[in-house]
Amino acid sequence: MTAPLDPTKLRSRAWFDNPANIDMTALYLERYLNFGLSLDELRSGKPIIGIAQSGSDLSPCNRHHLVLAERVREGVREMGGIVLEFPVHPIQETGKRPTAGLDRNLSYLGLVEVLYGYPLDGVVLTIGCDKTTPAMLMAAATVNIPAIALSVGPMLNGWHKGERTGSGTIVWKARQMLAAGEIDDAEFIRLVASSAPSTGYCNTMGTATTMNSLAEALGMSLPGSAAIPAPYRDRQEVSYLTGKRIVEMVAEDLKPSDILTRDAFHNAIKVNSAIGGSTNAPIHLAAIARHIGVDLPIKDWEEQGHKVPLLVNLQPAGEYLGEDYYRAGGVPAVVNQLMEQGLIAEDALTVNGRTMGDNCRGVAIEDEKVIRPYGAPLKEEAGFIVLSGNLFDAAVMKTSVISPEFRNRYLSNPNDPDAFEGPAVVFDGPEDYHARIDDPATGITPETLLFMRGAGPIGYPGAAEVVNMRPPAYLITEGVHALPCIGDGRQSGTSGSPSILNASPEAAAMGGLALLKTGDRVRVDLGKGTANVLISDAELAERRAALEAAGGYAYPASQTPWQEIQRSVVGQMSTGAILEGAEKYQRIAQT
Ligand code: FES
Numbered sequence: 209m210t211a212p213l214d215p216t217k218l219r220s221r222a223w224f225d226n227p228a229n230i231d232m233t234a235l236y237l238e239r240y241l242n243f244g245l246s247l248d249e250l251r252s253g254k255p256i257i258g259i260a261q262s263g264s265d266l267s268p269c270n271r272h273h274l275v276l277a278e279r280v281r282e283g284v285r286e287m288g289g290i291v292l293e294f295p296v297h298p299i300q301e302t303g304k305r306p307t308a309g310l311d312r313n314l315s316y317l318g319l320v321e322v323l324y325g326y327p328l329d330g331v332v333l334t335i336g337c338d339k340t341t342p343a344m345l346m347a348a349a350t351v352n353i354p355a356i357a358l359s360v361g362p363m364l365n366g367w368h369k370g371e372r373t374g375s376g377t378i379v380w381k382a383r384q385m386l387a388a389g390e391i392d393d394a395e396f397i398r399l400v401a402s403s404a405p406s407t408g409y410c411n412t413m414g415t416a417t418t419m420n421s422l423a424e425a426l427g428m429s430l431p432g433s434a435a436i437p438a439p440y441r442d443r444q445e446v447s448y449l450t451g452k453r454i455v456e457m458v459a460e461d462l463k464p465s466d467i468l469t470r471d472a473f474h475n476a477i478k479v480n481s482a483i484g485g486s487t488n489a490p491i492h493l494a495a496i497a498r499h500i501g502v503d504l505p506i507k508d509w510e511e512q513g514h515k516v517p518l519l520v521n522l523q524p525a526g527e528y529l530g531e532d533y534y535r536a537g538g539v540p541a542v543v544n545q546l547m548e549q550g551l552i553a554e555d556a557l558t559v560n561g562r563t564m565g566d567n568c569r570g571v572a573i574e575d576e577k578v579i580r581p582y583g584a585p586l587k588e589e590a591g592f593i594v595l596s597g598n599l600f601d602a603a604v605m606k607t608s609v610i611s612p613e614f615r616n617r618y619l620s621n622p623n624d625p626d627a628f629e630g631p632a633v634v635f636d637g638p639e640d641y642h643a644r645i646d647d648p649a650t651g652i653t654p655e656t657l658l659f660m661r662g663a664g665p666i667g668y669p670g671a672a673e674v675v676n677m678r679p680p681a682y683l684i685t686e687g688v689h690a691l692p693c694i695g696d697g698r699q700s701g702t703s704g705s706p707s708i709l710n711a712s713p714e715a716a717a718m719g720g721l722a723l724l725k726t727g728d729r730v731r732v733d734l735g736k737g738t739a740n741v742l743i744s745d746a747e748l749a750e751r752r753a754a755l756e757a758a759g760g761y762a763y764p765a766s767q768t769p770w771q772e773i774q775r776s777v778v779g780q781m782s783t784g785a786i787l788e789g790a791e792k793y794q795r796i797a798q799t
């Protein structure tokens with residue numbers, strides 16, 4: 209039972225009911241009265257609840273939040289709150305040029321200003337498409353007013369000729385089919401579009417399903433809510449319950465800092481392994497952790513997460529899609545499996561005021577084809593390993609997506625079973641890759657290691673999802689479906705290639721990748737967690753001096769003011785790629 213709300217503690221009183229400053233109070237009131245809110249509503253001690261609205265026509269993945277917000281309002285109203293709904297900067301993962309990676313920090317920045325500067329006592333964060341989730345959690349962490357995340361939910365399952373087609377995933381297969389001449393352009397588009405049959409975010413285990421699952425695993429959304437498909441009636445119901453709950457959270461003064469503890473992040477890392485979560489998750493969790501002031505070094509991903517098995521059988525690693533995940537039990541069923549092994553910090557508090565343990569204990573798997581029991585996983589050791597060497601200080605790799613074909617080709621030396629070595633072919637940004645990948649003069653053979661640089665937070669501002677490169681068409685037709693890929697960009701969460709990603713520092717920050725040349729031999733040892741170019745330190749130092757004398761690693765000019773601003777302050781992916789300096793503003797609503 210929630211304690212009754214103490215109106216004198218509401219931060220919105222500083223705007224709407226401040227006898228010490230009646231001048232400003234009158235001014236604040238008159239404008240919020242102008243669309244029909246009554247004086248009584250604004251001054252009777254009711255909490256003001258923001259709905260941070262990420263849905264719009266420009267953000268199709270989150271657009272359904274425009275509808276769900278009505279049910280949130282009803283929940284807030286029922287508990288005696290007043291809603292002020294406002295837009296947040298849209299982020300459309302697939303539609304934003306040059307990359308939506310630029311927009312996470314911009315959306316964060318905008319939302320911090322709104323949450324801090326307006327009369328809000330609590331906020332509902334309408335999460336969904338990839339970066340909308342971390343952007344909003346980062347802002348809520350910084351401002352630290354009571355906040356609850358509401359997922360928009362995944363799309364319904366996609367189907368084509370009787371088979372499930374996953375959004376963001378089918379496109380990789382379709383591209384290979386197109387490159388091999390098996391389908392024409394029209395069929396290519398039909399096949400890709402079949403994967404998006406309804407409102408909602410990607411129905412695969414891409415970054416959206418990952419981050420919405422992790423928001424729940426962190427304790428920031430109601431238990432069982434992350435996986436509900438967008439069009440389901442349960443999604444409407446949980447929107448209403450979320451609206452009700454945020455009013456109680458204001459009364460309880462339950463804030464992000466009470467929920468986003470180190471234990472909560474470690475829970476989320478373990479859940480990420482078990483669901484087969486995206487390689488973007490380490491970047492986003494690092495960012496949220498830094499804004500709430502929790503120490504979460506990149507090595508925690510390997511230490512906490514690598515050994516956890518893959519339980520969720522969703523594309524791209526598995527077979528099923530979002531509707532199946534929900535019916536099989538969603539996040540609570542996964543957490544319960546991990547909890548039975550002692551892998552979950554059960555005392556971690558969640559938005560409903562109860563612990564993760566109390567929320568998830570005993571939640572059964574409803575379909576073991578979709579969520580496997582811990583003892584019968586899809587894959588062992590499904591988490592990430594963290595690599596380092598003379599090419600970068602940190603990069604991540606999901607070793608569980610290594611295919612048998614890839615293992616046979618690169619990891620079959622019995623004397624050296626965890627390592628592979630080969631000549632590098634280096635691309636400077638995605639345009640260079642697209643221009644040269646199929647050109648035989650590029651010299652790619654089945655032994656080649658493909659490198660993508662100039663694709664990090666500075667080089668390709670925001671960091672592009674381009675490290676997962678397909679082999680040239682002439683190799684695909686010969687049966688080579690994947691080459692090792694290494695780079696300072698990101699990889700789409702919906703791609704299953706065994707890439708070494710998020711390399712930090714990036715080439716544009718003069719990390720070791722900037723010094724690499726096509727033809728250099730590179731050795732990757734997955735057992736030792738190393739990736740090194742096999743040239744001497746002296747030669748590397750010479751190359752560095754020469755490159756610095758030439759003005760450093762060259763990257764394209766900024767196209768917009770924000771690209772220039774972000775480039776001047778953004779950090780590297782291993783530490784969240786946040787706006788460096790922003791992390792010193794913490795818990796600012798409390799001051
Ligand atoms: Fe928005 Fe996949 S593109 S969720």
Ligand code: MG
Pocket residue numbers: 301338414415673700701702
């Ligand atoms: Mg993505």
